[in-house]
Amino acid sequence: MADSSSPVPFAASSSRPPLMPLDEAIAVLLAKAQPVLTAESVDTFDADGRVLAQDLVSGLTVPPRDNSAMDGYAVRAADCATPGTELTVAQRIPAGAVGTPLAAGTAARIFTGAQIPEGADAVVMQEDTTATPQEGGLGSVRIAIAPAAGQWVRRAGEDVASGDVVLQRGERLTPAALGLAASVGFDRLQVARKPRVAMLSTGDELVMPGEVAPDAMKPGAIYNSNRFFMRALLHRLGCEVNDLGIVPDNREATIAALRQAAETSDLIITTGGVSVGEEDHIRAALQSLGELQLWSLSMKPGKPFAYGSIARSNGQGACHVTGLPGNPVSSFLTFLMLVRPFLLTLQGATRVAPEAVPLRADFDWLRADKRREFLRVRRNAAGGLDLFANQSSGVLTSMVWGDGLVDNPAGRTIKAGDIVNFIPLASLLG
Numbered sequence: 001m002a003d004s005s006s007p008v009p010f011a012a013s014s015s016r017p018p019l020m021p022l023d024e025a026i027a028v029l030l031a032k033a034q035p036v037l038t039a040e041s042v043d044t045f046d047a048d049g050r051v052l053a054q055d056l057v058s059g060l061t062v063p064p065r066d067n068s069a070m071d072g073y074a075v076r077a078a079d080c081a082t083p084g085t086e087l088t089v090a091q092r093i094p095a096g097a098v099g100t101p102l103a104a105g106t107a108a109r110i111f112t113g114a115q116i117p118e119g120a121d122a123v124v125m126q127e128d129t130t131a132t133p134q135e136g137g138l139g140s141v142r143i144a145i146a147p148a149a150g151q152w153v154r155r156a157g158e159d160v161a162s163g164d165v166v167l168q169r170g171e172r173l174t175p176a177a178l179g180l181a182a183s184v185g186f187d188r189l190q191v192a193r194k195p196r197v198a199m200l201s202t203g204d205e206l207v208m209p210g211e212v213a214p215d216a217m218k219p220g221a222i223y224n225s226n227r228f229f230m231r232a233l234l235h236r237l238g239c240e241v242n243d244l245g246i247v248p249d250n251r252e253a254t255i256a257a258l259r260q261a262a263e264t265s266d267l268i269i270t271t272g273g274v275s276v277g278e279e280d281h282i283r284a285a286l287q288s289l290g291e292l293q294l295w296s297l298s299m300k301p302g303k304p305f306a307y308g309s310i311a312r313s314n315g316q317g318a319c320h321v322t323g324l325p326g327n328p329v330s331s332f333l334t335f336l337m338l339v340r341p342f343l344l345t346l347q348g349a350t351r352v353a354p355e356a357v358p359l360r361a362d363f364d365w366l367r368a369d370k371r372r373e374f375l376r377v378r379r380n381a382a383g384g385l386d387l388f389a390n391q392s393s394g395v396l397t398s399m400v401w402g403d404g405l406v407d408n409p410a411g412r413t414i415k416a417g418d419i420v421n422f423i424p425l426a427s428l429l430g
Contacts, residue, residue, distance in 0.1 A: 170350030272326030301393035
């Protein structure tokens with residue numbers, strides 16, 4: 001008999017499989033996300049959201065010299081020990097220019113980013129000065145304060161030193177990271193190749209928006225909402241998406257679609273038809289083509305989940321397959337908690353787990369569940385969390401209304417004032 005902590009292959013037992021802890025399921029799934037995808041070179045302009053496949057080592061110091069953090073006057077602090085000191089303005093140093101050594105008793109008009117002249121040890125911002133113009137010269141300046149040495153001076157190397165690793169392999173690139181890469185001279189970056197993901201839906205009840213008007217929907221028909229958010233989530237993760245649409249609801253068509261998609265995809269995602277004991281063509285087709293495991297997750301919403309693989313005919317490894325539940329919120333959350341880290345791991349990302357922060361619950365949740373729950377909540381003006389009234393797995397409005405999830409352990413009730421683990425949706429959707 002299989003260990004209760006292990007994934008349960010479909011049809012291995014007629015009994016209901018035990019609930020698998022979510023963290024264990026994630027660990028098993030991520031162990032299958034190897035090898036990491038190959039790397040490719042892209043323009044730094046086009047690397048946002050990609051996973052870095054190299055350490056970036058700076059070949060220069062940033063800033064290369066001490067420079068001014070303000071528009072104002074470069075001075076010797078000792079010359080301005082008394083507020084109201086007046087100094088002759090001996091030179092003007094715009095950004096990009098290099099001044100001459102600063103003589104005692106003089107000041108240099110300086111601008112943000114300009115190199116501090118030799119001899120100066122402080123900058124007084126122009127708001128703390130009064131300039132006295134002089135025809136044919138730079139005039140003088142009255143210093144209203146007694147500056148401290150080092151004031152408004154950006155030190156050489158305070159941002160980056162030559163030889164520093166400024167970005168590490170496995171980091172997911174952000175706009176700020178791209179700016180940092182450019183600041184040390186990288187116009188191209190080695191990143192993981194985009195995962196190729198095929199997605200498909202089956203089910204005679206599914207209808208595409210625009211094909212049938214709401215008032216013409218047949219009894220039992222539903223619009224295929226999962227296809228829209230799934231495709232958007234995949235694009236946000238930098239995937240190349242092959243949308244196979246709604247596959248005809250028969251075994252032959254399903255086998256053909258899966259076999260063809262496996263040849264060119266790293267991952268196939270299906271939605272619906274993965275509940276234990278349920279008959280459907282996706283399951284039978286996957287079993288005929290390769291490996292399939294069905295897991296009953298200790299997660300709410302999102303109990304049913306499937307993992308499998310299909311060997312490619314060219315002998316170049318196998319295509320991964322994940323099967324998500326059909327209810328919209330269940331599908332959405334199992335994607336975020338399982339498929340998202342799987343795809344990031346394929347790309348070599350080093351940080352794939354969601355990061356929770358402690359916040360105060362401004363609601364009661366008195367119905368403890370045996371499964372780990374993800375409650376849809378929203379931050380309020382008082383710094384706490386409000387709960388969406390309907391936590392059903394079919395209520396997609398909860399994901400639009402909420403800005404995060406409470407990660408609530410199995411068996412725990414919540415009373416207003418309790419500190420809970422809050423996962424911002426923004427950290428999962430970017």
